[in-house]
Each structure stands twice: as C-alpha cells, then as structure tokens.
Amino acid sequence: MPLYHSLGSIPPKRHTQFRKPDGSLYAEELVSTEGFSSLYSLVYHAYPPTIVKTLGEPYSVEPKIAREKHLKHTSLIGFNVQPEDDYLQSRKPVLVNSDLHISLAAPRQSMTDYFYKNSQADEVVFIHEGTGTLKTGFGNIKFQYGDYLVIPRGTIYQMEFDGTANRLFIIESFSPIRPPKRYRNQYGQLMEHSPYCERDIKRPADLKTYDEHGDFKILIKKQGLIYPYIYGTHPFDFIGWDGFHYPWALSIHDFEPITGRLHQPPPVHQTFEGNNFVICSFVPRKFDYHPLSIPAPYNHSNVDSDEVLYYVDGDFMSRKSVVKGQITLHPGGIPHGPHPGSVEKSIGKESTDELAVMIDPFRPLMLTEDAIKIEDENYYKSWQY
Numbered sequence: 001m002p003l004y005h006s007l008g009s010i011p012p013k014r015h016t017q018f019r020k021p022d023g024s025l026y027a028e029e030l031v032s033t034e035g036f037s038s039l040y041s042l043v044y045h046a047y048p049p050t051i052v053k054t055l056g057e058p059y060s061v062e063p064k065i066a067r068e069k070h071l072k073h074t075s076l077i078g079f080n081v082q083p084e085d086d087y088l089q090s091r092k093p094v095l096v097n098s099d100l101h102i103s104l105a106a107p108r109q110s111m112t113d114y115f116y117k118n119s120q121a122d123e124v125v126f127i128h129e130g131t132g133t134l135k136t137g138f139g140n141i142k143f144q145y146g147d148y149l150v151i152p153r154g155t156i157y158q159m160e161f162d163g164t165a166n167r168l169f170i171i172e173s174f175s176p177i178r179p180p181k182r183y184r185n186q187y188g189q190l191m192e193h194s195p196y197c198e199r200d201i202k203r204p205a206d207l208k209t210y211d212e213h214g215d216f217k218i219l220i221k222k223q224g225l226i227y228p229y230i231y232g233t234h235p236f237d238f239i240g241w242d243g244f245h246y247p248w249a250l251s252i253h254d255f256e257p258i259t260g261r262l263h264q265p266p267p268v269h270q271t272f273e274g275n276n277f278v279i280c281s282f283v284p285r286k287f288d289y290h291p292l293s294i295p296a297p298y299n300h301s302n303v304d305s306d307e308v309l310y311y312v313d314g315d316f317m318s319r320k321s322v323v324k325g326q327i328t329l330h331p332g333g334i335p336h337g338p339h340p341g342s343v344e345k346s347i348g349k350e351s352t353d354e355l356a357v358m359i360d361p362f363r364p365l366m367l368t369e370d371a372i373k374i375e376d377e378n379y380y381k382s383w384q385y
C-alpha cells in the first residue's frame with residue numbers, strides 16, 4: 001500500500017546495530033518488490049528468517065484447465081463449491097489466465113498447524129461470509145463481510161476464522177495490486193475524486209512478537225507448486241517494521257459510488273488494478289437522475305476484455321435471476337447486456353442495493369475442471385424472450 005506504516009520497535013537509523021536486551025543483534029530483513037524498484041519494508045526479527053530445518057516434497061496445485069478456448073457466456077454457481085476443513089485445500093481455482101487466477105473457497109477451519117506464503121502472486125481475498133483475523137508478522141487485521149484483504153506476495157500468513165461458515169472469493173495477481181493510478185497524486189496520496197481514501201484503509205495492528213524455537217511448517221507457493229518448508233523459528237518473530245509493503249484491507253462498504261445524470265460507465269466502479277486487469281465494486285447507490293435516464297446498462301461489446309461478475313448481495317437490476325455467489329463470465333468478442341424486461345423495469349427506479357465484484361481481464365480466461373463442476377450450462381440462452 002502506498003502509505004507509510006510502522007509497528008513495534010525499530011532503530012532510529014536503518015542498517016545500524018539494533019540489539020536485544022542480552023546484547024545480541026536483531027536480524028534485519030529488507031522485503032522489497034520488483035527488484036529494489038518498488039514498495040518495500042524493513043523488518044526486524046528476533047532471529048534470522050533463514051533457519052531452514054527440512055524441506056518436504058513439493059506438490060502441484062496448478063489449476064487443471066478444462067476449457068482453454070471458448071466463446072460462450074458462462075455462469076458458475078459459486079456456492080455449489082463444497083465447504084472443506086482446510087483453507088488451502090478449500091481454494092478452488094475456477095477462471096485463470098497468465099495475469100490472474102480467480103478462486104472460490106469455503107474453508108471451515110482456521111489455520112493452526114501451518115503457515116502459508118504465496119511467493120508467486122499478490123492475493124485479494126474478498127470476504128463474502130464469515131469473520132476472523134488475518135494473522136501476519138506485520139500485525140493482524142480483523143476481517144468481516146465485505147472486506148477485501150490485500151496480501152502482497154511473500155507475506156507469511158494464517159487465516160483465523162471465528163466460525164465454520166466462510167465464503168471467500170480470491171484473486172491471485174501475478175503483478176502488484178494497487179489503487180488505480182488516476183486516483184493518486186504525484187506523491188501517491190489518494191485524491192479528492194477517489195471513491196475511497198486513506199482513512200478507509202485498514203492497516204495491520206496488534207503486533208505480537210512470537211520469540212519461539214521449534215518446527216514451524218510454512219507452505220510456500222511458487223510456480224504452481226506448494227513447497228513444504230520447516231523453519232526453526234516462528235515466522236511471526238517481528239520486533240518491529242516500517243515501510244510501504246504490508247497487508248491491508250478495504251471494505252467494499254467504504255467504496256463511495258460515483259453517480260451521474262446518465263448511466264455511468266464501468267470505470268467509475270474501479271477499486272484496484274493489476275497488470276492487464278481491473279477489479280471493480282458495484283455498491284448500493286442512487287440511480288441516474290436525468291428525467292429520461294435508463295438506469296439499466298446498455299448492451300455492450302467487450303471487444304478487448306472478458307468480464308467477470310461475482311454477485312455478492314442485493315437485487316442485481318440487469319439480471320433475471322441471480323443468486324449469491326454466482327459468477328458470470330462474458331467473454332470478449334460477443335456482446336452482452338441486460339436480460340429481457342430489465343431495461344423497462346429499471347426506468348423510474350431511484351436506487352439499487354446491488355453489491356457485486358467485477359473483474360475485467362484483458363486476456364481471455366480459461367475455465368478449470370472445478371469451474372465446469374458448478375457451471376449453469378444453459379446460461380448462454382438466458383437472453384431469449
């Protein structure tokens with residue numbers, strides 16, 4: 001996040017002697033991104049973060065592609081993904097390309113006997129159902145319905161859920177996730193016309209130092225494989241840290257909609273961006289107020305991008321029948337638009353309570369075997385009168 005933050009104890013000058021009460025040195029670590037050219041933080045550990053005890057056998061979690069090329073409006077019933085106890089096993093990649101992987105998950109249990117580190121992608125974990133705490137060495141972030149957790153690559157974390165009924169919509173991005181550039185001034189500050197500002201950003205808090213030796217399993221994801229590592233010290237042994245590289249969160253409920261006299265185009269809903277895709281939030285808002293306005297969207301041809309909508313809550317005005325957790329994929333190359341009847345129905349309406357997350361990837365998405373299992377095969381015919 002382009003916002004400086006610091007927790008715990010750090011020395012007044014970087015790269016200088018910083019000693020424990022017993023006179024030995026703390027271990028400094030630079031966590032940097034895009035080489036040394038982008039956001040970074042300096043972390044002070046109780047012990048060096050390099051004490052590997054053993055390595056396990058790596059195993060593949062690569063998405064299995066079922067439909068590489070297609071040109072069909074597709075719908076997936078997301079809540080048909082079955083709950084599973086384990087967080088990592090519960091994650092089912094459904095739509096993937098070389099820029100991002102989109103997964104659904106319904107984990108029942110907190111991570112207690114291992115830690116997880118995604119070394120290949122930033123993660124955006126959208127909390128559809130459930131509450132809990134994202135635990136990291138940088139500190140903790142409490143989460144609830146509507147939160148986007150943004151976890152930069154390389155962050156070791158655990159998900160602690162308060163209950164067993166959890167539904168997550170997860171985006172893995174192979175480029176850094178960031179607020180849209182047009183909403184930031186030359187110093188990185190979010191500008192007045194941005195739909196959210198720094199006050200809405202939840203940063204880690206409650207840093208607790210785990211000064212512990214033992215066997216600590218970290219499952220590290222890299223190039224589609226999970227590498228089981230056993231480290232000799234607790235990964236959350238941070239004494240303190242400072243910088244711009246850390247996990248953070250934004251609630252979709254804090255995204256302030258931009259409205260107008262006429263139908264506003266999708267970019268007003270943009271919340272985050274990565275390379276070759278954007279993430280948007282459709283939130284409850286007043287409808288267009290021109291006396292002849294049509295609140296429902298016009299038909300549109302996505303010539304250059306696919307369009308994924310994940311329906312979260314409310315009555316989605318342009319669709320005939322959608323259910324919570326449903327995903328629609330409207331591929332680039334053919335038009336799509338409101339369902340029959342929804343244009344007339346929208347006229348005169350003053351507001352909508354729809355809540356949805358949209359992803360527009362500029363490269364085509366492939367469907368996985370897990371996606372095919374939850375597909376509504378007749379969706380492409382749903383515009384027939």
Ligand SMILES: [Fe+2]
Nearest residue numbers: 300307330336
């Ligand atoms: Fe659309």
